[in-house]
Amino acid sequence: MGLNEKPLSTLHEKSSFNLEDFDVPSGREESWRFTPLSRLKGLHKGTAAAGHITVTVDAAPEVTVETVGRDDARLGQSFAPADRVSAQAWNSFEKATVITVPREAVASKPTVVTLTGSGEGAAFGHLLIKVEPMAEAVIVLEHVGSAVYADNVEFVVGDGATLKVISLQDWNDDAVHVSQHHAQIAKDATFKSFVVTLGGDLVRLSPSVTYTAPGGDADLSGVYFVDAGQHLEHRLLVDHSQPTCKSNVDYRGALQGQDAHAVWIGDVIIRVEAEGTDTYELNRNLILTDGARADSVPNLEILTGEVAGAGHASASGRLDDEHLFYLQARGIPYDEAKRLVIRGFLGQLIEKIELDELRERVFAKVEAELAR
Amino acid sequence: MSTLEIRDLHVAVEDKQILRGVDLTVRAGETHAIMGPNGSGKSTLAYAIAGHPKYTITGGSVLLDGEDLLEMSVDERARAGLFLAMQYPVEVPGISVSNFLRSAVTSVRGEAPKLREFAKDLKAGMDALSIDPAFAQRNLNEGFSGGEKKRHEILQLELLKPKIAVLDETDSGLDVDALRVVSEGINRFRGTGDTGVLLITHYTRILRYVKPDFVHVFAGGRIVEEGGPELAEKLEAEGYAAYTKDAA
Numbered sequence: 011m012g013l014n015e016k017p018l019s020t021l022h023e024k025s026s027f028n029l030e031d032f033d034v035p036s037g038r039e040e041s042w043r044f045t046p047l048s049r050l051k052g053l054h055k056g057t058a059a060a061g062h063i064t065v066t067v068d069a070a071p072e073v074t075v076e077t078v079g080r081d082d083a084r085l086g087q088s089f090a091p092a093d094r095v096s097a098q099a100w101n102s103f104e105k106a107t108v109i110t111v112p113r114e115a116v117a118s119k120p121t122v123v124t125l126t127g128s129g130e131g132a133a134f135g136h137l138l139i140k141v142e143p144m145a146e147a148v149i150v151l152e153h154v155g156s157a158v159y160a161d162n163v164e165f166v167v168g169d170g171a172t173l174k175v176i177s178l179q180d181w182n183d184d185a186v187h188v189s190q191h192h193a194q195i196a197k198d199a200t201f202k203s204f205v206v207t208l209g210g211d212l213v214r215l216s217p218s219v220t221y222t223a224p225g226g227d228a229d230l231s232g233v234y235f236v237d238a239g240q241h242l243e244h245r246l247l248v249d250h251s252q253p254t255c256k257s258n259v260d261y262r263g264a265l266q267g268q269d270a271h272a273v274w275i276g277d278v279i280i281r282v283e284a285e286g287t288d289t290y291e292l293n294r295n296l297i298l299t300d301g302a303r304a305d306s307v308p309n310l311e312i313l314t315g316e317v318a319g320a321g322h323a324s325a326s327g328r329l330d331d332e333h334l335f336y337l338q339a340r341g342i343p344y345d346e347a348k349r350l351v352i353r354g355f356l357g358q359l360i361e362k363i364e365l366d367e368l369r370e371r372v373f374a375k376v377e378a379e380l381a382r
Numbered sequence: 383m384s385t386l387e388i389r390d391l392h393v394a395v396e397d398k399q400i401l402r403g404v405d406l407t408v409r410a411g412e413t414h415a416i417m418g419p420n421g422s423g424k425s426t427l428a429y430a431i432a433g434h435p436k437y438t439i440t441g442g443s444v445l446l447d448g449e450d451l452l453e454m455s456v457d458e459r460a461r462a463g464l465f466l467a468m469q470y471p472v473e474v475p476g477i478s479v480s481n482f483l484r485s486a487v488t489s490v491r492g493e494a495p496k497l498r499e500f501a502k503d504l505k506a507g508m509d510a511l512s513i514d515p516a517f518a519q520r521n522l523n524e525g526f527s528g529g530e531k532k533r534h535e536i537l538q539l540e541l542l543k544p545k546i547a548v549l550d551e552t553d554s555g556l557d558v559d560a561l562r563v564v565s566e567g568i569n570r571f572r573g574t575g576d577t578g579v580l581l582i583t584h585y586t587r588i589l590r591y592v593k594p595d596f597v598h599v600f601a602g603g604r605i606v607e608e609g610g611p612e613l614a615e616k617l618e619a620e621g622y623a624a625y626t627k628d629a630a
């Protein structure tokens with residue numbers, strides 16, 4: 011049960027589409043206690059002034075892209091908001107983007123969704139990515155510019171389908187972003203998510219996963235680099251309610267500078283029905299300087315006696331002197347040795363991105379961050 | 383012609399005095415063997431010269447061609463021409479051998495080698511040491527066997543071409559063939575005549591391939607006897623009992 015007041019398995023009971031069902035967070039709630047509310051620019055209170063986000067989609071020819079109104083019946087089928095800001099986004103967005111990968115289609119290139127913020131004022135969004143049975147696609151979400159943005163993103167992965175998502179939070183330094191990513195995974199479907207959070211003053215991203223049938227497989231990876239003053243928070247929830255599904259969570263971050271703050275929450279529930287579940291979650295933080303702080307809280311709640319595997323680990327530490335010494339002893343200057351070790355630490359995860367071009371892009375972004 | 387001069391070196395680890403006045407001069411063209419019992423401070427000497435942060439210099443000096451090594455950072459020492467082959471090479475996750483070697487060569491030479499030239503040198507170096515080319519893509523020392531790590535240290539020695547090499551038990555854990563291959567690597571490095579070698583070992587078998595000019599007996603954090611190659615044979619036959627009593 012960890013630090014939660016109530017068992018994880020009851021968390022969803024609080025989910026709702028009604029804003030009134032959520033109190034304005036005070037910061038004392040378990041789910042808000044790490045987040046500096048004063049920096050949310052009113053997103054949690056509904057007091058933020060209206061702003062704007064531009065959504066553009068460069069789609070693979072096999073997929074369809076629609077911009078739809080609030081009343082589109084397909085929206086909100088896979089999830090219900092689990093916190094106040096998610097509910098605020100649900101009640102405030104004007105247009106949603108729906109991307110559909112038709113049955114058995116194999117997208118021939120990644121579909122890139124670029125979300126560009128243009129300054130002050132709050133914007134709200136909704137995105138639905140629907141991958142129909144036996145289809146395959148790669149989706150890139152790229153967040154750039156300055157924004158105060160809250161959104162919900164639904165990934166609906168059909169029977170036997172495969173969806174790979176890369177979400178880049180590459181905001182300007184002043185951005186505030188609170189986002190719920192929900193993946194609903196059908197029979198024998200595969201969902202792979204890779205989150206890269208580098209920019210923003212405050213980013214709070216909550217990826218969650220549910221399964222609707224046996225055989226689902228979710229792989230959730232993330233890398234983040236937290237600079238002085240940044241608050242980058244990732245809150246994962248994997249809810250195993252079906253037999254023989256898999257989940258693997260691996261998030262890694264590096265922190266540098268005064269008041270660099272990373273938060274990682276990894277909640278995994280294995281319900282009574284979820285026999286044969288195989289799950290592992292891991293978070294590692296590399297703390298590069300004094301004044302940086304990482305809060306890392308894995309919670310694993312197992313309600314069945316029949317699991318195939320269940321584990322979690324969390325480790326935060328400094329750069330290893332022995333690594334640096336070895337590289338320096340070969341003539342490599344300290345700063346470069348440090349960069350190589352950090353790049354190696356994050357790179358072991360980035361290597362998992364299968365598409366060369368995307369992997370190189372992510373590497374390039376991380377390199378640029380390290381060179382700053 | 384290079385010279386490494388160690389004068390009255392005193393070194394402590396975590397407030398424990400380990401080296402108690404080491405004097406040793408290694409000139410280009412010379413090979414010095416250091417032999418001594420476990421725990422006598424041989425690795426401490428090697429690490430202290432290389433600048434490992436765990437070791438505190440409490441007295442004495444180390445000069446390379448008249449320049450004060452102890453004033454330099456670890457990487458400056460390496461760029462000045464010092465190389466340490468470690469007794470226990472460190473595993474560094476997420477850095478490939480080829481990236482690491484290219485960074486090291488670039489740092490030591492002061493400019494990036496041409497990519498094709500580097501690839502050719504690397505391939506030749508690996509061939510000569512019977513290292514599988516697939517190692518270039520593996521993570522640095524990660525999951526390498528003891529012998530593979532040692533070969534890889536000698537590969538670096540040959541690529542970086544230092545002035546003075548300190549080899550800390552490079553022969554330990556090597557099978558007969560690997561010992562020969564590694565010794566040949568060291569001999570290629572010595573062959574130029576303008577490099578010096580300080581070889582730390584427990585065994586005379588490597589000294590049959592890599593003939594030392596001088597043998598030093600290390601005990602209690604100091605050199606307690608010096609001689610020619612014949613001293614190594616005597617140590618192997620009689621052990622260190624005579625010296626450890628002295629030191630105690």
Ligand SMILES: Nc1ncnc2c1ncn2[C@@H]1O[C@H](COP(=O)(O)OP(=O)(O)OP(=O)(O)O)[C@@H](O)[C@H]1O
Binds near residue numbers: 424
């Ligand atoms: N971090 C440390 N803290 C305390 N003592 C240490 C530390 N590191 C080394 N020592 C001690 O210093 C002494 C010398 O160790 P060193 O590794 O230099 O010996 P060595 O001659 O290389 O031995 P070997 O032949 O076993 O390699 C040993 O007694 C060792 O226990």
Ligand SMILES: [Mg+2]
Binds near residue numbers: 425426551
């Ligand atoms: Mg030793």
